[in-house]
Amino acid sequence: MAGFDKVVASYEEAMTGLEDGMTILAGGFGLCGIPENLIAEIKRKGTRDLTIVSNNCGVDGFGLGILLEDKQVRKMVSSYVGENALFEKQLLNGELEVELTPQGTLAEKMRAGGAGIPAFTPQQAWVRQLQKAKETKEFHGREYLLEEAIVGDFAIVKGWKADRYGNVIYRHTAQNFNPLAATAGKITVVEVEEIVEVGELDPAHIHTPGIYVNRVVLGTFEKRIEKRTVKSAE
Amino acid sequence: MAGFDKVVASYEEAMTGLEDGMTILAGGFGLCGIPENLIAEIKRKGTRDLTIVSNNCGVDGFGLGILLEDKQVRKMVSSYVGENALFEKQLLNGELEVELTPQGTLAEKMRAGGAGIPAFTPQQAWVRQLQKAKETKEFHGREYLLEEAIVGDFAIVKGWKADRYGNVIYRHTAQNFNPLAATAGKITVVEVEEIVEVGELDPAHIHTPGIYVNRVVLGTFEKRIEKRTVKSAE
Amino acid sequence: MSLTREQMAQRVAQELQDGFYVNLGIGIPTLVANYVPDNMEVMLQSENGLLGMGEFPTEDTIDADMINAGKQTVTTVKGASIFSSAESFAMIRGGHVDLTVLGAFEVDVNGNIASWMIPSKLIKGMGGAMDLVAGAENIIVTMTHASKDGESKLLSNCSLPLTGKGCIKKVLTDLAWLEIEDGAFVLKERAPGVSVEDIIEKTQGKLIVPDHVPEMVFA
Amino acid sequence: MSLTREQMAQRVAQELQDGFYVNLGIGIPTLVANYVPDNMEVMLQSENGLLGMGEFPTEDTIDADMINAGKQTVTTVKGASIFSSAESFAMIRGGHVDLTVLGAFEVDVNGNIASWMIPSKLIKGMGGAMDLVAGAENIIVTMTHASKDGESKLLSNCSLPLTGKGCIKKVLTDLAWLEIEDGAFVLKERAPGVSVEDIIEKTQGKLIVPDHVPEMVFA
Numbered sequence: 001m002a003g004f005d006k007v008v009a010s011y012e013e014a015m016t017g018l019e020d021g022m023t024i025l026a027g028g029f030g031l032c033g034i035p036e037n038l039i040a041e042i043k044r045k046g047t048r049d050l051t052i053v054s055n056n057c058g059v060d061g062f063g064l065g066i067l068l069e070d071k072q073v074r075k076m077v078s079s080y081v082g083e084n085a086l087f088e089k090q091l092l093n094g095e096l097e098v099e100l101t102p103q104g105t106l107a108e109k110m111r112a113g114g115a116g117i118p119a120f121t122p123q124q125a126w127v128r129q130l131q132k133a134k135e136t137k138e139f140h141g142r143e144y145l146l147e148e149a150i151v152g153d154f155a156i157v158k159g160w161k162a163d164r165y166g167n168v169i170y171r172h173t174a175q176n177f178n179p180l181a182a183t184a185g186k187i188t189v190v191e192v193e194e195i196v197e198v199g200e201l202d203p204a205h206i207h208t209p210g211i212y213v214n215r216v217v218l219g220t221f222e223k224r225i226e227k228r229t230v231k232s233a234e
Numbered sequence: 235m236a237g238f239d240k241v242v243a244s245y246e247e248a249m250t251g252l253e254d255g256m257t258i259l260a261g262g263f264g265l266c267g268i269p270e271n272l273i274a275e276i277k278r279k280g281t282r283d284l285t286i287v288s289n290n291c292g293v294d295g296f297g298l299g300i301l302l303e304d305k306q307v308r309k310m311v312s313s314y315v316g317e318n319a320l321f322e323k324q325l326l327n328g329e330l331e332v333e334l335t336p337q338g339t340l341a342e343k344m345r346a347g348g349a350g351i352p353a354f355t356p357q358q359a360w361v362r363q364l365q366k367a368k369e370t371k372e373f374h375g376r377e378y379l380l381e382e383a384i385v386g387d388f389a390i391v392k393g394w395k396a397d398r399y400g401n402v403i404y405r406h407t408a409q410n411f412n413p414l415a416a417t418a419g420k421i422t423v424v425e426v427e428e429i430v431e432v433g434e435l436d437p438a439h440i441h442t443p444g445i446y447v448n449r450v451v452l453g454t455f456e457k458r459i460e461k462r463t464v465k466s467a468e
Numbered sequence: 469m470s471l472t473r474e475q476m477a478q479r480v481a482q483e484l485q486d487g488f489y490v491n492l493g494i495g496i497p498t499l500v501a502n503y504v505p506d507n508m509e510v511m512l513q514s515e516n517g518l519l520g521m522g523e524f525p526t527e528d529t530i531d532a533d534m535i536n537a538g539k540q541t542v543t544t545v546k547g548a549s550i551f552s553s554a555e556s557f558a559m560i561r562g563g564h565v566d567l568t569v570l571g572a573f574e575v576d577v578n579g580n581i582a583s584w585m586i587p588s589k590l591i592k593g594m595g596g597a598m599d600l601v602a603g604a605e606n607i608i609v610t611m612t613h614a615s616k617d618g619e620s621k622l623l624s625n626c627s628l629p630l631t632g633k634g635c636i637k638k639v640l641t642d643l644a645w646l647e648i649e650d651g652a653f654v655l656k657e658r659a660p661g662v663s664v665e666d667i668i669e670k671t672q673g674k675l676i677v678p679d680h681v682p683e684m685v686f687a
Numbered sequence: 688m689s690l691t692r693e694q695m696a697q698r699v700a701q702e703l704q705d706g707f708y709v710n711l712g713i714g715i716p717t718l719v720a721n722y723v724p725d726n727m728e729v730m731l732q733s734e735n736g737l738l739g740m741g742e743f744p745t746e747d748t749i750d751a752d753m754i755n756a757g758k759q760t761v762t763t764v765k766g767a768s769i770f771s772s773a774e775s776f777a778m779i780r781g782g783h784v785d786l787t788v789l790g791a792f793e794v795d796v797n798g799n800i801a802s803w804m805i806p807s808k809l810i811k812g813m814g815g816a817m818d819l820v821a822g823a824e825n826i827i828v829t830m831t832h833a834s835k836d837g838e839s840k841l842l843s844n845c846s847l848p849l850t851g852k853g854c855i856k857k858v859l860t861d862l863a864w865l866e867i868e869d870g871a872f873v874l875k876e877r878a879p880g881v882s883v884e885d886i887i888e889k890t891q892g893k894l895i896v897p898d899h900v901p902e903m904v905f906a
Contacts, residue, residue, distance in 0.1 A: 003704070004766070029535075079595050080595040081592060082592030100593045103596035104596060104598075104603075107556075111554045114783075115776075116777070116780035119373060165766040169438070172437075172534040173516055175438070175517055175552055176552065178552075180554050206769075207552075209768035225530070226535075231526055237510075238509060263754070264735075266735070266751065289772070312812060315812050316811030316812060332810075334812045336815070338734075338772075338775075338822075341771070348562050349557075349561055350561035350563060356780060394752075397547060406753040406769060407733075407735055407752060408752040410771065411772050417564075432546050440551075443549035445511070445564045445565070458751070459754075463760050463761070464743050464744060465745055
């Protein structure tokens with residue numbers, strides 16, 4: 001069983017091999033389902049010149065936002081980066097590059113990267129306004145952009161429960177980009193709230209089969225809420 | 235709730251609107267997880283000149299094979315069609331056309347059809363030997379075929395349990411092509427073994443969200459086994 | 469009188485049909501959920517990966533792992549499903565959502581919409597808006613008819629970078645309900661007490677005014 | 688003596704490594720599962736949508752809904768997962784499977800493989816074979832060295848329509864273990880009792896024979 005045992009003992013071990021200049025795919029949407037301790041480990045490690053592919057870039061002081069503090073990030077590939085003053089400052093200073101990508105295209109780029117599909121056509125061609133001279137193709141009378149897949153040197157993922165084989169399930173909408181990032185990392189690291197016995201997860205309920213996962217690490221999570229909305233008392 | 239109640243009372247109602255010349259996407263792999271009663275209803279109905287997209291074409295006398303008996307099928311789009319003498323005869327007679335498509339490409343064509351992605355590049359270009367002059371693109375030093383998505387006028391799907399909203403789960407490997415076909419039918423019909431109360435299926439376990447499903451019908455199933463293999467007594 | 473935000477939501481809710489799958493954008497669109505008629509049900513899709521969004525939780529049931537695309541804490545209704553963002557945009561891009569309601573900075577007579585970026589201000593990103601307008605057959609834009617400075621948002625040509633091209637057919641402003649047909653806005657209804665002249669004055673793009681323009685009716 | 692089917696499976700099993708995800712084709716490759724060494728574990732992927740295939744069921748536990756890609760009734764091992772065929776081929780195409788073992792009609796010195804179609808006979812289809820050989824970095828082909836008529840299956844150029852192009856590096860026949868390097872088969876091991884001359888005679892494509900060609904060793 002040793003060969004399938006993906007559990008590592010520490011966050012340091014979980015991120016072994018991460019080097020300056022690498023590309024990291026990160027799960028999460030807003031602050032929901034983000035690999036918060038793996039991000040903290042990257043900050044601790046001080047790795048620089050990173051390209052990070054993530055729907056958002058956290059907020060000032062939490063999530064991916066903390067990697068901006070020491071200028072570890074060279075480039076963000078994201079759909080929405082509007083919650084972060086430090087981000088704005090570094091972008092305007094030219095210290096940070098951003099490649100804006102529509103959310104659905106970003107999700108599909110990760111999936112395609114994991115699935116060995118080098119390119120696909122998710123968006124109509126006028127979206128080209130955003131992009132540098134991408135190629136277009138006509139289908140059914142409309143021009144589409146040919147978009148390329150994304151793969152990461154690392155994928156950092158937040159799961160709910162995993163077994164030692166790396167089978168993972170996500171909790172509620174903390175699923176979001178996590179299973180997509182998980183497929184597309186050369187090294188995929190998943191941090192989870194609970195490690196369960198092999199066989200405990202129903203084969204039909206597994207969101208990320210262990211074949212995609214290289215390392216599993218157990219953590220505790222702050223799970224900060226970005227917009228706390230509650231029902232008014234009735 | 236009436237607006238989300240997808241349950242229909244009969245197989246006749248389930249296949250209302252099917253007309254000669256239409257394209258049908260069918261779930262199933264071999265005889266596993268095939269919509270056997272929906273296929274029988276198409277035979278009863280006598281609809282002709284059909285294009286059927288399905289990994290296989292059943293066997294003589296069961297599954298999609300029964301649609302060959304009255305020559306209802308004009309064309310099959312499949313990856314493997316080797317279990318059917320009548321199929322072979324009609325193919326050699328020129329009464330039936332077949333478009334062979336690698337299994338992974340076929341699966342992805344259905345997914346792309348449901349996901350509004352007109353084209354993608356799943357296969358290297360030399361596969362062109364199979365195909366009529368498809369376009370190719372180079373990525374990472376290799377030529378890839380540009381494959382187009384498939385959509386069906388109908389999708390016929392075999393589920394295990396569904397609720398009235400059309401949320402579906404599949405049982406074991408009877409999942410196969412079913413959730414893919416389900417996304418890509420203009421009218422998607424799912425036959426199931428059990429209809430459960432809305433809310434009974436865990437939101438995180440649903441394989442096919444009801445948004446893809448138009449009709450649900452309750453059936454009983456023969457579930458014929460194609461290759462019965464058992465462990466020798468020990 | 470121009471419509472309140474609540475009235476705008478109420479008017480949009482009149483376009484709902486029983487059994488509709490609906491994606492509601494941030495702001496006024498979100499309020500539409502409060503005005504679903506009693507005799508019908510709709511399911512709300514949230515593009516982060518939720519079909520069947522429910523109301524806000526109580527303080528007791530709040531859960532950081534259950535949010536909507538606006539990053540608000542929410543609940544689920546019975547019959548909900550939860551999935552990845554790729555599956556969510558498969559639904560959206562594949563045209564499976566029946567109605568999308570979203571805000572905008574500008575709309576023009578060709579059905580173009582600008583809603584995500586104002587150059588010279590910071591670019592925050594388009595999020596899911598481009599996918600949403602590309603995938604939907606049926607979109608309602610909600611916005612004020614004119615900016616605070618009185619400049620019309622219903623234009624001959626959008627001046628800002630587009631979110632979607634040729635995809636908008638219905639616009640609800642605080643003054644009017646309009647549909648876009650053949651390169652013009654057609655004035656279908658006016659807010660109670662708002663004159664046709666006032667709407668003409670605040671509409672920069674070509675506007676077709678039928679002989680009779682009824683006032684909106686609220687239940 | 689040429690290898691039996693069981694010996695061929697046994698020899699392939701020596702290439703397994705602890706923790707390998709493996710896809711086994713129909714026929715001899717399937718038998719490899721019986722020879723996994725005691726000190727290691729592999730997980731078997733079946734392309735219809737199963738990772739963690741187990742042994743055949745008993746008469747009591749047989750289930751029509753639990754089959755492998757050969758359409759045989761099977762079971763699952765602990766830690767298995769089940770998914771759609773699209774997800775299954777995402778694994779395969781994306782290069783996540785560590786080893787693929789499959790049969791063939793022909794292999795040539797350029798690493799081409801023909802395994803799915805014999806023109807003039809009926810075309811049954813390629814199933815998942817094309818995806819499997821395209822996605823795998825590590826493929827072992829198992830087949831008899833020559834046809835029943837004595838014609839070599841290790842060729843300069845495949846004569847049949849291809850399943851994969853330039854993707855094969857390792858071939859196990861009933862006579863020999865060969866690797867494909869720089870446009871030639873390299874004879875690495877011979878079956879016990881089979882002479883180098885016999886292998887030379889039955890190999891049509893360019894064959895490189897090292898000074899010493901050890902016999903295969905079976906535990």
